[in-house]
Amino acid sequence: MVEEAFDRKAVKVDVPTERPEEYYGELVFNRRKMMEYLPRATYSALINAIENKQPIGRELADSVAEGMRRWAIDNGARHYTHWFHPLTGGTAEKHDAFVEHDGEGGVVEEFSGKLLVQQEPDASSFPNGGIRNTFEARGYSAWDISSPAFILDKTLCIPTIFISYTGESLDYKTPLLRALNAVDKAATKVARYFDPEVKHVTSFLGWEQEYFLVDESLYSARPDLVMTGRTLMGHESPKNQQLEDHYFGAIPSRVEAFMLDLELRAHKLGIPVKTRHNEVAPNQFELAPIFEETNLANDHNLLLMSIMEETARRHNFRVLLHEKPFAGVNGSGKHNNWSLGTDRGAMLFAPGRTPKDNIQFITFIVNVMAAVHKHNGLLKASIMSATNAHRLGANEAPPAIISIFCGTQLSDVLDKILKNDADLTDLRSKNELSLGLSQIPEIMRDNTDRNRTSPFAFTGNRFEFRAVGSSANSAAAMIALNAAVADQLNDFYEKIEKRRANGEELVDALLAEIRTLIEQSKPIHFDGNGYSDEWKEEAARRGLDCETSAPLIFDAYLKPSSVDMFKRTGVLSEVELEARNEVKWEMYVKKIQIEARVLGDLALNHIIPVATKYQTMLVDNVSKIKELLGNEASESIEANLDTVKKISRHIGNIKKTVSEMVEARKKANAIEDLRERAIAYHDNVVPAMETIRYNIDKLELMVDNEMWPLPKYRELLFIR
Ligand code: ADP
Numbered sequence: 001m002v003e004e005a006f007d008r009k010a011v012k013v014d015v016p017t018e019r020p021e022e023y024y025g026e027l028v029f030n031r032r033k034m035m036e037y038l039p040r041a042t043y044s045a046l047i048n049a050i051e052n053k054q055p056i057g058r059e060l061a062d063s064v065a066e067g068m069r070r071w072a073i074d075n076g077a078r079h080y081t082h083w084f085h086p087l088t089g090g091t092a093e094k095h096d097a098f099v100e101h102d103g104e105g106g107v108v109e110e111f112s113g114k115l116l117v118q119q120e121p122d123a124s125s126f127p128n129g130g131i132r133n134t135f136e137a138r139g140y141s142a143w144d145i146s147s148p149a150f151i152l153d154k155t156l157c158i159p160t161i162f163i164s165y166t167g168e169s170l171d172y173k174t175p176l177l178r179a180l181n182a183v184d185k186a187a188t189k190v191a192r193y194f195d196p197e198v199k200h201v202t203s204f205l206g207w208e209q210e211y212f213l214v215d216e217s218l219y220s221a222r223p224d225l226v227m228t229g230r231t232l233m234g235h236e237s238p239k240n241q242q243l244e245d246h247y248f249g250a251i252p253s254r255v256e257a258f259m260l261d262l263e264l265r266a267h268k269l270g271i272p273v274k275t276r277h278n279e280v281a282p283n284q285f286e287l288a289p290i291f292e293e294t295n296l297a298n299d300h301n302l303l304l305m306s307i308m309e310e311t312a313r314r315h316n317f318r319v320l321l322h323e324k325p326f327a328g329v330n331g332s333g334k335h336n337n338w339s340l341g342t343d344r345g346a347m348l349f350a351p352g353r354t355p356k357d358n359i360q361f362i363t364f365i366v367n368v369m370a371a372v373h374k375h376n377g378l379l380k381a382s383i384m385s386a387t388n389a390h391r392l393g394a395n396e397a398p399p400a401i402i403s404i405f406c407g408t409q410l411s412d413v414l415d416k417i418l419k420n421d422a423d424l425t426d427l428r429s430k431n432e433l434s435l436g437l438s439q440i441p442e443i444m445r446d447n448t449d450r451n452r453t454s455p456f457a458f459t460g461n462r463f464e465f466r467a468v469g470s471s472a473n474s475a476a477a478m479i480a481l482n483a484a485v486a487d488q489l490n491d492f493y494e495k496i497e498k499r500r501a502n503g504e505e506l507v508d509a510l511l512a513e514i515r516t517l518i519e520q521s522k523p524i525h526f527d528g529n530g531y532s533d534e535w536k537e538e539a540a541r542r543g544l545d546c547e548t549s550a551p552l553i554f555d556a557y558l559k560p561s562s563v564d565m566f567k568r569t570g571v572l573s574e575v576e577l578e579a580r581n582e583v584k585w586e587m588y589v590k591k592i593q594i595e596a597r598v599l600g601d602l603a604l605n606h607i608i609p610v611a612t613k614y615q616t617m618l619v620d621n622v623s624k625i626k627e628l629l630g631n632e633a634s635e636s637i638e639a640n641l642d643t644v645k646k647i648s649r650h651i652g653n654i655k656k657t658v659s660e661m662v663e664a665r666k667k668a669n670a671i672e673d674l675r676e677r678a679i680a681y682h683d684n685v686v687p688a689m690e691t692i693r694y695n696i697d698k699l700e701l702m703v704d705n706e707m708w709p710l711p712k713y714r715e716l717l718f719i720r
């Protein structure tokens with residue numbers, strides 16, 4: 001590849017002279033590479049297995065492995081790894097070289113079908129919520145043929161699921177594939193009412209990844225960022241986002257060089273990233289791809305998150321994927337744009353031109369509404385974590401209550417259907433908004449919701465699940481959503497079939513069930529301001545889940561309605577659900593524990609010594625001035641004494657609260673039950689951390705700037 005240097009402020013990015021279509025997918029074992037490297041029969045057998053979701057036999061695996069190895073070696077790879085998504089979040093890999101003994105004292109490069117298809121990584125260090133203790137110590141990783149292998153850092157990466165010896169899932173991918181399968185089956189049955197030729201329904205995901213960048217040297221000087229991914233202290237900068245000048249503003253050139261590099265690498269890995277822009281907060285940015293099938297889209301998001309970290313380092317930045325790295329400015333989310341489409345090209349959440357299209361559209365919309373209503377607590381649990389807890393309900397992100405925004409057009413149609421006077425002929429033309437002035441032509445307005453306060457919004461042809469956290473594996477949300485919708489569609493199908501068996505016409509049966517669902521799911525529909533206090537009260541009246549404590553929110557996974565739904569759809573068994581919750585509570589405890597330790601250390605060993613030194617300086621100053629000027633300087637003496645007193649108070653509060661926090665931790669750690677321990681951390685450790693932070697942030701405003709031991713927000717947040 002001929003490359004020309006692209007030099008911006010000493011950051012060099014190699015810009016290929018080829019166009020994206022030439023290097024796109026260069027590092028992916030896609031169909032084109034398969035065609036080139038696999039024998040013809042192997043190629044068709046593999047494609048057949050992928051398309052029909054069939055397992056592959058040993059002989060086929062051997063042949064595929066051989067071709068894959070040759071391709072990987074031709075592209076500089078020396079190692080291979082099974083790439084999977086453990087419950088810690090993130091991705092896991094264990095690299096092996098291709099070398100095998102040749103029987104004559106040397107080695108040959110080999111890769112067998114057995115190694116491609118299945119491995120036994122030493123799994124004891126991955127969280128399993130007790131599954132492997134109860135059952136069997138081993139874990140297996142097995143190739144997910146629906147997601148193509150790729151080369152990352154000279155290593156052939158094979159996307160795999162990760163399961164226990166007895167078949168319980170120990171990862172995110174296994175239940176995600178099950179949920180996608182469930183929604184495919186259920187939605188296909190219903191979609192056939194409108195098009196009998198439909199064979200499959202695919203779930204699509206387009207994620208929007210938000211993130212912060214920080215200069216590497218400043219990052220390294222903040223132990224809290226290094227250890228926890230967020231600032232545990234720091235007073236707001238005088239200027240942050242109040243001028244609203246960052247969103248869609250010019251991207252600083254250093255950042256642009258990083259983005260360009262990242263996009264190149266993403267495109268070579270077949271990740272179709274497309275949009276990039278500044279976000280609302282200073283130093284906050286967003287990257288979004290063209291949407292893809294959900295499993296592949298999610299693999300791509302996880303892969304992107306890991307190459308982001310690496311690419312940022314090359315540009316002397318650190319990327320912060322934490323949901324709330326800085327208090328006082330917006331946090332980061334990962335909007336999950338989600339839709340369903342048939343193999344016949346119909347997008348099921350998009351209004352159409354004919355009455356038939358539109359009954360189909362409404363059918364799928366109301367089933368989603370019903371599923372989200374029934375499982376609103378579960379969906380909230382699916383996006384909750386110790387880190388996302390800082391963002392939700394923080395008057396910038398979606399509130400910690402799940403509701404659906406429909407927008408005026410859709411709301412209007414739903415109302416009319418209930419009143420039995422809907423004209424379903426052409427919902428698309430209803431996009432026209434009348435301005436009420438006859439001489440001005442009606443303008444078409446995108447049906448997209450601009451109400452950013454909704455956690456789950458209908459946006460014209462898809463739903464946007466906005467409560468997902470920026471550091472999360474979106475699979476958790478996609479498992480819950482697709483499974484819940486599958487279950488609801490199965491129920492809907494049964495009800496329609498019952499009506500038809502009683503002699504009802506299909507259209508009448510559909511409209512009758514649609515009306516019932518609109519009526520039943522009314523409580524989940526909310527187009528107003530999700531940040532308002534009135535909504536919290538109203539939501540409680542409507543019976544929506546209003547819990548705000550993360551450890552208690554996780555309980556929703558174990559409610560009978562969730563357990564039954566996951567069981568019926570075959571997505572997760574009760575054992576798996578229990579194990580996963582154990583992991584959630586444990587992760588919650590560990591995250592807060594680490595933060596509390598770092599905060600305690602910073603408070604006692606960095607902040608208090610400096611504050612004390614400054615206080616002593618002031619006291620010295622007071623006595624010297626008194627000696628020199630006596631009562632003449634009473635004003636400055638009083639002012640300084642006042643500061644001395646204030647500093648004393650804050651130091652005292654910090655010391656006292658750190659001791660209380662340590663005590664609270666000790667007490668919590670002694671609790672055997674993980675759920676109870678997580679609750680204790682939430683109820684007793686977190687509030688202490690907030691008090692400590694409050695006092696430190698006050699000190700930051702008083703102590704000599706030169707002495708302050710940590711970079712401040714105004715430095716961290718403005719890249720030049
Ligand atoms: P926004 O105005 O919310 O920023 P964009 O047009 O940038 O919207 O799209 C955001 C994401 O939604 C992109 O990843 C895009 O590919 C995805 N998207 C668009 N249409 C669909 C769809 N029908 N299903 C799933 N994702 C979609």
Ligand code: MG
Pocket residue numbers: 208335464
């Ligand atoms: Mg969006």
